[in-house]
Amino acid sequence: MIPLSIPKIEGNESKYVLDCLTTGWISSAGSYVTQFEEMVAEYAGAKYGVACMNGTVGLHIAQILLGVTADVHVIAPNITFIATLNAIKYTGAQPILIDVDADNWQMDLDLLEKYLQENTELKTSNNGTFSFDKSTGKRVRAIMPVHVLGNIGDMKRLLAIAEQYHLDIIEDSTEALGSTYDGKHAGTFGKIGVFSFNGNKIISTGGGGVIVTDDEEIAKRAKHLTTQAKVSAMDYIHDEIGYNYRLVNVLAAIGVAQMETFPETLKAKKKMDAFYREHLNGVGDIQFQEIPEGADPNCWLFTFSTSRMRELLDYLNQNGVQSRPFWMPMNQLAMFKDDIYINKNDVSASVYENSISIPSSAGITKEQLETVVRTIKEFYSK
Template sequence: MKNARFIPLSVPNLGREEKILVDRCIETSWVSSAGAYVAEFERAICAYTGARYAVSCVNATMGLFLSLKLCGVEAGDEVIAPALTFIAPINAISYLGAQPVFMDCDGYLNLDPVKLERFLREECVRTAKGVKNRRSGRRIRAVLPVHVFGNPCQMDKIMRIARCYGLRVVEDAAEAMGSAYNRGTLKGKFAGTIGDAGVFSFNGNKIITTGAGGMIVTNSKKLAQQCKYLTTQAKDDPVRYIHNEIGYNFRLTNLSSAMGIAQLRKLERFKRIKKKNYLLYKSALSGVEGLSLLDTPEGTSPNYWFYSLIIDKHRFPLSRDRLMQVLARKNIETRPIWYLNHWQKPFRGCHAYGVERAVDFWRRVVNLPCSTDLSSDDVATVVDAIKRSRG
């Protein structure tokens, strides 16, 4: 039987507070990037994350592109990036004429630091111009870890390895707004604030949204200044319109920033709801043979953005795709994990190093509904449908 209510995978949660601030933009006609909410949103992101600088951007994809560019990635370089992630950061590498080297994931779907180190030690050579990939002869300039589904990467290890090999680090924290570390050397720090630059996304499906939008954070004053300069058409003289470099029109609008300010005020509440529903799913599914919910890494407090159900094909009677079909028929939206990046047509020729665990996860993971308006009854409905799917 179909549920009366369609249970979507992940939808925005907007209310009166967003409307009041957006209305204010319309009433005052401050709708473009010149409005005061843009800088206010940037300051609020700094205050929340502890990052020294924040520069708004039209979306995280272009924020990643710009961060890589400002970290010195050039045409012909290589950037180490995950095989298992949304394609946006891989596209960002390509916009610069650089190429990805695909890396496997750890047990939490994040870039594996053990394989990263092994790759650099065994497959690369240090030269006067930096680290070179022996196979391609190209310079490796940066590492781009992605905090997948909001679970923080092992940034302490990734940073140590990157610094040891002279590599820059750009964190893709698109999915990890509000995720933090609560133990070890990174205790108290937020995902996205540890590398040379980090990028958050405020796309409609993220934990907080501005419709579309992104934010670049960094502790480097120079990088932040260059970022601001390039996102605003590289204007050297705002009166006579002198531009000494090729810039971009990448700044967020006042309308989007107004939404962002209101959403950021709700982030802690959204995180609590996400965690509560994650724990509900986890305990309700704990007795189901062949199913488990992906754990969160020790020493972290993630934002619980997406919930990943892992299927053991030897102990659960349905394949991942079959389970998705059964749930879809019951009005429940789910999503498989992304097709791996080294299999995508534009990137098939790129170097992929030891990608094994990612292949296993790709076969077995399905994401469950996780919106912040998901009720306990909705969770119970999804769990019930999963249990009944076994026949």
């Protein structure tokens, strides 16, 4: 079976892990953690990085850092991986789901703007000016764009909308390490960005995440909250409810090695993407995900649309090509079906029904790429 997306482990991973094991620095203290944080932040062009156990907890902490609580809304796209929405719901806040763009599958900014124009009002108090949803009376606290599949939407426009409506941005950039818009890295447009390093991501620590920010206070508090909110190095004194969300040194060691080879990994992903775009162009009724002007995606997971998605999915999986359907839209899941969903034609439903992801590992060989393309062509010729 040609796997969907597996990590490429070809650098100093074992050397650094062995170093942790032989020196005994396997837990959450250790120099690889700091090194990994610095490497990720520096690569992305952020001032600070705080490592955590995975992207999901990073997104959870990001909510807490911005003061997201049960009495506010957070805006998120309707097509995303469940963790985006879970992170909002952990705080008790209510998501506002926005349908996605039919071509690039990112949050539809026309719908976002329409929602904010028609359904919210600005109120000013001593604490500042904030947007409130007119139907629920709740403050709309933040927008959480998701760089779906490493692609990246019109960030310039999103920033302008956020500013106009006094909303902060938390970027779910879990899939987008290495993606840029107008030369600026995913994860650095908002107040906080979060990367994931789980097994299927562009690089992996097995499981892991890094929160990035330019705000020193946010970074300090992120570290504090992810390490049980302990205030004294010696005494067990804690000043708020904290979390044991810290990444351990062994995993950070893998991360350091993965970051060292990241430029080659990114090149390999782009090559894979270019191969598919060249050889699948015009095959059957395949439609590629559109790349917005200004975006330079990391090409994390190659995904396309076809009206015969379910048939193709079965065919590929039965013929040695591991393939996956896309995420079920959030509004279709029981936990979110009662949340506000802003849409015109429910584009999410058709993106979901038609989209399929195919093998995209950075280490995929030319022969494997050719096999995938040949198998897809075989399917359409039947």
